[in-house]
Amino acid sequence: MARDDRLKMNVDRISEKVIGGDRLVDEDFLVLEEKAELYQLGFLANHIRKRLHPEKVVTYVIDRNINYTDICISACKFCAFFKAPDQKDGRVLTFSELAGKIKETQDLGGTQILLQGGLHPDLPLEFYEDMLRFMKTTGIHIHGFSPPEVCHFANISGLTITEVLQRLIAAGLDSIPGGGAEILSDRVRQATAPRKCSADEWIQVMDEAHQQGLRTTATMMFGHIETAAEQLEHLRRLRQLQDRTGGFTAFIPWPFQPDNTALAEFGGIEKTSGLTYLRMLALSRIYLDNFANIQASWVTQGPQIAQLALFFGANDFGSTMIEENVVAAAGVSFRLSEQEIKRLVSAAGFEPKQRLMDYTLV
Numbered sequence: 354m355a356r357d358d359r360l361k362m363n364v365d366r367i368s369e370k371v372i373g374g375d376r377l378v379d380e381d382f383l384v385l386e387e388k389a390e391l392y393q394l395g396f397l398a399n400h401i402r403k404r405l406h407p408e409k410v411v412t413y414v415i416d417r418n419i420n421y422t423d424i425c426i427s428a429c430k431f432c433a434f435f436k437a438p439d440q441k442d443g444r445v446l447t448f449s450e451l452a453g454k455i456k457e458t459q460d461l462g463g464t465q466i467l468l469q470g471g472l473h474p475d476l477p478l479e480f481y482e483d484m485l486r487f488m489k490t491t492g493i494h495i496h497g498f499s500p501p502e503v504c505h506f507a508n509i510s511g512l513t514i515t516e517v518l519q520r521l522i523a524a525g526l527d528s529i530p531g532g533g534a535e536i537l538s539d540r541v542r543q544a545t546a547p548r549k550c551s552a553d554e555w556i557q558v559m560d561e562a563h564q565q566g567l568r569t570t571a572t573m574m575f576g577h578i579e580t581a582a583e584q585l586e587h588l589r590r591l592r593q594l595q596d597r598t599g600g601f602t603a604f605i606p607w608p609f610q611p612d613n614t615a616l617a618e619f620g621g622i623e624k625t626s627g628l629t630y631l632r633m634l635a636l637s638r639i640y641l642d643n644f645a646n647i648q649a650s651w652v653t654q655g656p657q658i659a660q661l662a663l664f665f666g667a668n669d670f671g672s673t674m675i676e677e678n679v680v681a682a683a684g685v686s687f688r689l690s691e692q693e694i695k696r697l698v699s700a701a702g703f704e705p706k707q708r709l710m711d712y713t714l715v
Contacts, residue, residue, distance in 0.1 A: 398635035398666030411698045412708040416465040417458040417675040425471025468497030478510040482524040489525035499532035500558035504550040531572035538583040563600025576608040576625035595643045603646035627658040638666025660701045
């Protein structure tokens, strides 16, 4: 029997496993990635979404992405946002600027701040603690400091990951975003961001955060130099950690945005198509059977593809993103108000509902 015929039979067999609620093994993922048609992946992912969320509700959160500094020593090849420490136009937000951004967010019904920044070489851990305490006086939920930042804080302070998280929590940190994961393969990380934390360190931060009672999200930035096997490695690491802790609230995959980045300039990498994005979204929904929520990425794909994502496994429309700087630096600048998100969700046949970080409804 020819190889293509065997793979087609395997796709049918794997589809039966998915419909029956069985967990996929790694080989199943690779077969689906290589041979399943887009409509097959969409059908299977939509089946899982309806099984997990039969009420046809699509959630969203009102928040703002605040980048407290663009000064960064990591110099990731996929980032168009950072400024090197010796560049004169790099800056750190003042607490007064933070207060203004938080007030505007709350006036728009916002419930949280997504707080992330560059790996600044000169700011001590106490600066971040003071920033958290100041922000908590406003009553806002702080969803902040991705694992590379936590590892950086440990390096500059001489403390362990456990100790750093204990101090951040005591100062007011409420949850951790899944940024800085990119692809959890050390080959990819060494090639694209060698100064950033390793894949094992990223997992360690999230594991420890879950042990200390913090809920977190998980992400994947795909569509650059990684292979299908490395995409699988990324998803496997997340699924294994979720099996141990159950601490992830959602998974958010998005494609690499190449414009204005060193990786695109020297690597000849083109933008990921909407169809490729939908394939990866569906594959993620199918493989990550222990994640309750999958988030659509309208910030990178635009509103129409995000609507389609609701039929490829996504049950969450993400954030209103009152402010977003990192993706915008790569030349992508979609913007949606709460009213527009509700309209888009309703037009797709779902009921929009505002949520908090832990997916309880407002």
